[in-house]
Amino acid sequence: MDESDHRTSTPEQARELPPGARHYRAYVGNPASYDTTSVAQFTLMTALGLREGHTLLDIGCGSLCGGRLFIPYLLADRYFGIEPEVWLVEDGITHEVGRDLQRMKRPVFRHVSDFSAAAFGVPFDFVLAQSILTHVSRTQLERCLEQVSQSLAPEGLFAASFYDDGETMYEGDAWVYPKFASYSVGYDHYWMVFAREGQAERVSWLGAAAGHPRMVRMLELTRQLNDANREHGMTRRRLEDAELELAALRQDKPEL
Secondary structure, three states: OOOOEOOOOOHHHHOOOOOOOEOOOOOOOOHHHHHHHHHHHHHHHHHOOOOOOOOEEEEOOOOOOOHHHHHHHOOOOOEEEEOOOHHHHHHHHHHHHOHHHHHHHOOEEEOOOOOOHHHHOOOEEEEEEOOOOOOOOHHHHHHHHHHHHHHEEEEEEEEEEEEOOOOOOOOOOOOOOOOOOOOOOOOOEEEEEEEEOOOOOOOOHHHHHHOOOOEEEEEOOOHHHHHHHHHHHHHHHHHHHHHHHHHHHHHHOOOO
């Protein structure tokens, strides 16, 4: 991780920084995709039913990559964020949200690293964890799911992104960043959406592993897309192999 302080760099300059560099756009991921990541989060949550009167908890809200769209959209006192790095939230407000909008919409933040969502004392209609559970240990994962289960409204939804490298299961006990913690289910980068038992099928291996009141996977928004991409990749590799084989045959038999 780049330890140099780039906080005074402009967003244009920050696009050239590596993920993890100390700039509010780079520290949270690829700075070149900061804008599209914002849109992706907002599109996902509104597609799931988020409306202006709902309460939203943004776990690992960082520099308000998603918050810069959620805060103006939601009514006042409806946006909540957990982020241990205070400077990220401050820079996000300064450069992306603005103090006037902060005073108008009154977002609430907790600067903790223990996923203590229940401490807000709010039943959340929606909870979001964008690129957070892609970096956690199993213990942290279970802690996060436990806290969300305690704070999610009866009909609430929890959307979280995960990562699977196709080979390993992360067994470490620490946060890993900018590398990824792999939890293998076969979908590469993928989203899971959880709801309380009784509202969806019982298919959540995460809920079973966490040992808290069961939460179940309701949707896997990118499974079909990832499966299609994987099939496309396999087809492309088979075509490349066939072309190599044909080239070899042509060397043996020039008339082909």
